[in-house]
Amino acid sequence: MIELKTGKFKPEYAGKLNFYLSAVDDQIKSTDDNPSIGIILCKEKNRLVAEYALKDMTKPIGVSEYKLLERVPEGLESSLPSIEYLEKELEDL
Secondary structure, X not given: OEEEOOOEOOHHHXXXXXXXXXXXXXXXXXXXXXXXXXXXXXXXXXXXXXXXXXXXOOOOEEEEEOOOOOOOOOOOHHHOOOHHHHHHHHHHO
């Protein structure tokens, strides 16, 4: 499961994601599957706060930052779908 947050990491995000992972593992995952993994993506994180928030969690959860860019990096433009393609795909849904 991935949680995308638009601001700073807050310790309560870890508890919320732990809850979601428990529900997924209980309701969706089969007995042959490994435990679900959680990732919290935030615009900012304080490493120490994240470490304390995750310290006693029993589920595998990671916290990382993301960075928004004004432009797509060179070399990636040709490998991404066009806006027109995405709009058509969404219309077809």
